[in-house]
Amino acid sequence: MTELLIALAIGTLTACGLYLMLRRRSFPVILGLSLLSYAVNLFLFASGRLAPGQPPIIGASAAPTDPLPQALVLTAIVISFGMTAVLALLSLGAYLTTGDDCTDTDDAA
Amino acid sequence: MSLALIAALPFIGALTPALTARFGRSFATAVAACFTATALGLILLHLPALLSGTVVQTQINWLPALGLNANFRLDGLALLFAILILGIGLLIQLYARFYLDQGDNYPRLLTYLMLFQGAMLGIVLSDNILLLLVFWELTSLSSFLLIGYWSHLPEARQGARMALTVTGSGGLAMIAGLLLLGKIAGSYDLSQILTQADAIQASPLYLPALVLILLGAFTKSAQFPFHFWLPHAMAAPTPVSAYLHSATMVKAGLFLLARLWPVLSGTEAWTLIVATTGLVTMAFAAKVALFKDDLKAILAYSTVSHLGLVTFLLGLGTKAAAVAAIFHILCHASFKAALFMLAGIVDHAAHTRDIRALGGLRRAMPITFVLTAIASLSMAGVPPLNGFLSKEMMLTEAAQTTLFTPWLAPLLATIAALLSVGYALRFLSHSFLGTAKFDAAHPPHDPGIGLWAAPAVLAVLVVAIGLLPMPLVGWLVDAAASATTGSPQHAHIALWHGVDAPALYLSLLAFGGGLIVLESYPSLRRWWQAVPRPEAKPLFDTTVNILTKTAQHLTQALHNGSLSRNFALALLTIAALGLYGFATGSHGAGARAPTAAxxxxxxxxxxxxxxxxxxxxxxxxxxxxxxxxxxxxxxxxxxxxxxxxxxxxxxxxxxxxxxxxxxxxxxxxxxxxxxRESSTLRRLRDGALALTVGAGAAALAYALLTRAPAFPPISAFHLAQSLPGAGGHNAVNTIIVDFRGFDTYGEIIVLGIAALLIFALTESLLATKWLARARPDTDAGDPHPVMLRVATRLILPMAMLVGIYLFLRGHNAPGGGFVAGLVFAIGLILQYIASGQDWAVARQRIPQHRLIAAGVVIASLTGAAAWLFDLPFLTSGFTHVHLPPLEDFELATAALFDLGVFLCVLGAVMLALDALARLAKAAR
Structure with missing residues (x-):
């Protein structure tokens, strides 16, 4: 059951993240990217399969879960902070220099 | 080590002009020449060994897993080319010193020349063919820089681009060819490859490898139909033309043919392709040379023709022909480099290179005249000059050759020889003999010795080799030909072979015909101008234009400046691929036991x-x-x-x-x-696209989660080794700081760079007036409420305590440098929020940049410390310490590395937030 819930969560995060990334203003795009990062991190984590109560700490659990996806996701979370921060600054700079926060340079709506 | 050092010397020399330029051109030239001369001297030190047939080798393992090794070899063939490259290189340095105008950037030219010299020397000294490829591309690149040296001239830029396009594409083909060759031979080292002729020629990959390698060699050596770049390369300064585009670089293709001669030649395909290409190039280019008016263009086409001659000889596949080829490479380099330099002298003195505007320079420039006469008569093949000797050897071989029919090769070879007599004599007579066409009030005059010394040295060689071929260069030709053919060769070069030699009659025919051509030149020229002929440059330009336009259309169709459109296209592709995979594969829930929720x-x-x-x-x-x-x-x-x-x-x-x-x-x-600006239709479209991909992600995740892994995960190793190998109970932490420490090392550097980027962006925004556009909400009540301030003061030490605790226990329990850094950062940010940026900054002792730098330095030093114990970077060590009355505790280098992570994360987060805080303050 938890599997289904996680899969649904990944699907919702992906769909909503992508929808926001398809907007034409920078702020929703950044929020969308955050949601998509959650989805990707959760998916990466899920590739280690679910094992509630079995943390990858030697001695603390009988059959520790796969630590490698966790290590990868841990660094990914920190890096996505760096990416969000850079994007936030870029969008701020674009807004201040051009007067609007539109991400498209063409005029089609 | 010596060979690698020799190969490196010109590159080191290339760095010197930047340092020595301020002391004047002569000094800069002398310093650069010292490097060239040293390399030449070191090569010649190996002479006794080389002449006894030994191959000098240096082996350095570079990437042995890929078969890429910095292996060098010096044998007879490499010796001949090294002497050409370095010897003529010295003469060119001298000539270039006096040739360039005061306004030209001389140090730049000298740097490029040395760079080229190193690349070319690298080609001939490489034992590893992958290493050879690296140097090969470097010569294309340095040739590009040198042709485009006068970058303000459009023809220089166009010529440089064309040369790079043609030789670069050939180089790409050659990469594929050499990789195939290495695959067949099972090694990328020439010493191995050269021993496997039979296996290579029997392989089904032989023909593709041969064709691809020949594409590289033919484009580089300007063989028909790839010859057209060479005349356009004449936009380069004359020293460059003399050096790269006659004496050395264009012979790289020939070198490669000679180098691989033992394993590639001797088959029908080889003879058919190589000999025919050479023969056609030789005759065709000689004809074009006859009708060109620019002195350098005549020499360029003549060079193409002579390169064809050598290609023809190498293509014949016989050992005698290979000897002749080697000897002609040497002879051609001597007279053609001299002729280019002399053409440059005439250009300087008479202010034109158009042969129709020249004439009668004989009296005005006697020294130049004598030198030109020697070199051009040698090019025409007049005895007793060295050009005569090698051309006789070529005609001897041609007379014995059956290519399609017995008469084709001798006929075309004689026609080419005849035409070369024609253009060589025209080059000499139309510019130096006849009536004077220059302004009598300001007659041109011979230059100073600085300019004519270099061609004079070569002219002396032309005469000396012609008179005494065997004592002077017999040993060198023998050594090079032996190395080329793989068996000892003894050349018999002589002026007179007796009246039975067929070459004698072919030569006489060529002379007679050449003189007739010169006599009847005006009528021949009318005929030439009446016949239409395709020009390579418009064809080339059109092709390039079409390609550029197509690329532009494609780019603009995919990316018109709309980010959302670009995203939508990417998503559409992803969705399509995913649906394809879903429709063609099997699917359904897996059998893994579900987890209760x-x-x-x-x-x-x-x-x-x-x-x-x-x-x-x-x-x-x-x-x-x-x-x-x-x-x-x-x-x-x-x-x-x-x-x-x-x-x-x-x-x-x-x-x-x-x-x-x-x-x-x-x-x-x-x-x-x-x-709200998107239309309903567009929102529906975006929604459908996002839903499709989201559903796909959900289905994929579900399929993944309900199945056991297809392969056993590698993390079994990490779990098993976490305690014994890395000394930590927390397997996630040991992976981060130990097993995959190098990833983490890269990551904290990326994080630091991101923070510095934010800082730089902020600084540039602060410096503009645009900040006025932001209208922050300043009416949000008390910015610094007392309660908050008091609470955050209390929280700060607690946050730090928690952070230190998390850091210390990280190796064995959840925690570690990343989390500790973030906890510290939150404690500090709260001070910003409660008391304002001014207050916080006033109390900040260490700037965030230094935290980042300290973090990276600590992590680097921890990693590098492993070298002291002869272990790879970032190998960690740990030990258990017992200090009464404390319990046993552990000291691990991984903890130091984690400290670097901690500092870097703390610095990066604080720098980013501080940047935004400063922007907000400035906007208020």
Whole structure:
């Protein structure tokens, strides 16, 4: 059951993240990217399969879960902070220099 | 080590002009020449060994797993080319010193020349064919730089581009060819490849490899139909033309043919392709040379013709022909380099290179005349000059050759010889003999010795080799020919072979015909001008234009400046590929036992999903959407905690806090709402696209989660080794700081760079007037409430204590440098929020940049310390210490590395937030 819930969560995060990334203003795009990062991190984590109560700490659990996806996701979370921060600054700079926060340079709506 | 050092010398020399330029051209030239001369001297030190047939080798393993080794070899063939490259290189340095105008950037030319010299020397000294490829591309690159040296001239830029396009494409083909060759031979080392002629020629890959390698060699050596770049390369300064485009670089293709001669030649395909190409090039280019008017263009086409001659000889596949080829490479380099330099002298003196505007220079420039006469008569093949000797050898071989029919090769070879007599004599007579066409009031005159010394040295060689071929160069030709053919060769070069020699009659025919051609030149020229002929340059330009236009259309069709359109296209591709995979593969739930979901988990999952949906639905109200995204992140961290990932939970919750604060600061300066501007149709389209991909992701995740891994995960190793190998109980932490420490090392550097980028962006925004556009909400009540200030003061030491605790226990329990850094950062940010940026900065002792730098330095030093113990970078060590009355505790180098991570994360987060805080303050 938890599997289904996680899969649904990944699907919702992906769909909503992508929808926001398809907007034409920078702020929703950044929020969308955050949601998509959650989805990707959760998916990466899920590739280690679910094992509630079995943390990858030697001695603390009988059959520790796969630590490698966790290590990868841990660094990914920190890096996505760096990416969000850079994007936030870029969008701020674009807004201040051009007067609007539109991400498209063409005029089609 | 010696050979690698020799190969490196010109490259080191290439660095010197930048340093020596201020002391004048002569000094800069002398210093660069010292490097060339030293390399030549070191090569000649190996002479005794080489003449006895030994091959000098130096082997350095570079990437042995890929077969790429810095292996060098010096044998007879490499010796001949090294002498040409370095010997003529010295003469060119001298000539270039006096040739360039005061206004030209001489150090740059000298640098490029040395760079080229190193690349060319590298080609001939390489034993590894992958290494050879590296140098090969370097010669293309340095040739590009040298042709385009006068970059203000359009023809220089166009010529440089054309040369790079043609030789570069050939180089690409050659890469494929040499890789195939290495694959057949099972080694990329020439010493191995050259022993496997039979295996290579028997392989089904022989023909593709041969054709690809020949494409590289033919483009480089300007063989028909790839010859057209060479005349356009004449836009380069004359010293460059003399050096690269006659004496050395264009012979790289010939060198490669000679180098691989033992394994590639002797087959029908080889003879058919190589000999025919050479023969056609030789005759065709000689004809074109006859009708060109620019002195350098005549020499360029003549060079193409002579390169064809050598290609023809190598293509015949006989040992005698190979000897002749080697000898002609030597002879051609001597007279053609001299002729180019002399053409440059005439250009300087008479201010034109157009042969129709020249004439009668004989009296005005006697020294130049004598030298030109020697060199051009040698080019015409007049005895007793060296050009005569090698041309006789070529005609002897041609007379014995059956290519399609017995008469074709001798006929074309004689025609080519005849035409070369014609253009060589025209070159000499139309510029130096006849009536004077120059202004009598300001007659041109011979230059100073600096300019004519270099061609004079070569002219002396032309005569001396012609008179005494065997004592002077017999040993060198023998050594080079032996190395080329793989068996000892003894050349018999002589002026007179007796009246039975067929070459004698062919030569006489060529002379007679050549004189007739010169006599009847005006009528021949009328005929030439009446016949239409395709020009290579317009064809080339059209092709390049079409390609450029296509690329532009494609780019603009895919990316018209709209980010959302670009995203949509990418998503469409992803969705299509995913649907294709879904439709063609098998699917369904897997057999892995499902995990039960308690009520709390269900509630948490539904909270996450509904918060996500709400954030999307309400995204126009930015503040609310941001807070909802924060809720998603916090729920996610609870999920990680439940799903046995305590480290992830800690990281996610702390990152979420700093991210939300950061985004709040950003939003403060941005519009608070997103206008409704997309049409309903477009929103439906975006929704459908997002839903499709989201559904795909969900299905994929579900399929993955309900199956056991297809392969045993590699992390069994990490779990087993965490305690004995890395000395930590927390396997996630040992992976981060130990097993995969190099990844983490890269990551903290990336994080540091991101923070510095933010800092730089902020500085540039602060320096502009645009900040006035931001209208932050300043009317939000008391910015620094007393209660908050008091509370944060109390929280700060506690946060630090928690941070230190998490850091120290990280190796064995959830925690570590990343989390500790984030916890510290949150404690400090709270001070910013409660008391303002001014207050916080006034109390800050260490700037954030230094924290980042210290973090990277500590991590680097920890990693490098492993070298002291002869271990690879970032190998960790640990030990258990017992200090009474304390319990046993552990000291690990990984903890030091983690300290670097901690400092870097703390510095980066603080730098980013501080940047935004400063922007907000400035906007107020």
């Amino acid at each position: 308690p009520l709390a988990v269900l509630v948490g999952g539904l909270l996450l999903i509904s918060a996500t949906l709400a954030a999307t639905a309400l995204h126009r109200q930015r503040l609310i959407a941001l807070l909802l995204v924060g809720i998603v992140g916090l729920t996610l961290s609870a999920g990680f905690a439940y799903l046995a990932a305590p480290d992830l939970a800690l990281t996610q919750i702390t990152v979420e806090v700093v991210t939300v604060i950061l985004m709040l600061l950003t939003l403060n300066l941005l519009p608070q709402t997103t206008p």
